[in-house]
Amino acid sequence: MTRMRRGIVHALAWSLATGAAVTLSWWGVHTVLAGTVYDPPRALPIPAGSTQAPPAAAGDPSASSTRRPTATPTPTPSPPRKTGGAPSATPSPGPSSRPSASRQPEGGGEVKGxxxxxxxxxxxxxxxxxxxxSATPSSGWTMQVWKxxxxxxxxxxxxxxxxxxxxVWHDTAPRVEIEDR
Incomplete structure (x- = not known):
């Protein structure tokens, strides 16, 4: 009978120790991640009659905006050089860029894709x-973000x-520029 009691005591002690370790680990990870950039994504409405392409399939791993690049980060780049002419709030015209529909959020800004x-x-x-x-790479592309x-x-x-x-918004209203190298 004492052997059975000893086994139960050991099982109970192991269960309590494991539960305490899991709880402590979860609390530590939660505390560290609470102050990071892992904010929930904001949904943007798609205007009625939009000719926008449908989103990528849910099973496509590259469709996630949280996918991390595999390349090593490079030193912080410098912002684009100012060129002559008035600043533009739309992307420079080119075959590879196309702005999508925009909307006016409550904060007074304009959301543009x-x-x-x-x-x-x-x-x-x-x-x-x-x-x-948000920023989402196309299939086969890697992505890096600098702020x-x-x-x-x-x-x-x-x-x-x-x-x-x-x-870029240094001394001007924000403007978007696209560079292809």
Missing amino acids: YTVDGGRVVFDLGETSAELV QPTWIRVTFTRDGRELSVFC
Whole structure:
């Protein structure tokens, strides 16, 4: 009888220790991740009659905006150089870029999406600043994001080709520029 009691005591002690370890681990991970950039995604309405392409299939792993690039990060890039002429709030014309429909959020900014060969980027453009809403690479492309106080850069790369979508608002209203290298 004492052997059976000893076995039950050991099983109970093991269960309590395992439960305490799992609880402590969960609490530690939760505490660390609570202050990170893992905010829930914001849904954007699609306007009625939109000619926008349907989203990628749910089973496609590259359809996730949380997919991490496999390349090692490079040093922080500099923002695009200013060129002559008036700043533009729309992307530079080109065969690889096409802005999508936009909407006016309650905060006074304008949410605009930009689709390039490497993926899709959505910005919330305010009067004096901008915020990255989402960035999703196309299948086979990798993506990196840089954020600075006066600019945001999203770069898609594949097979030596590099497409960058810049949003710059230093001393001007936010404007989006697309660079293909």
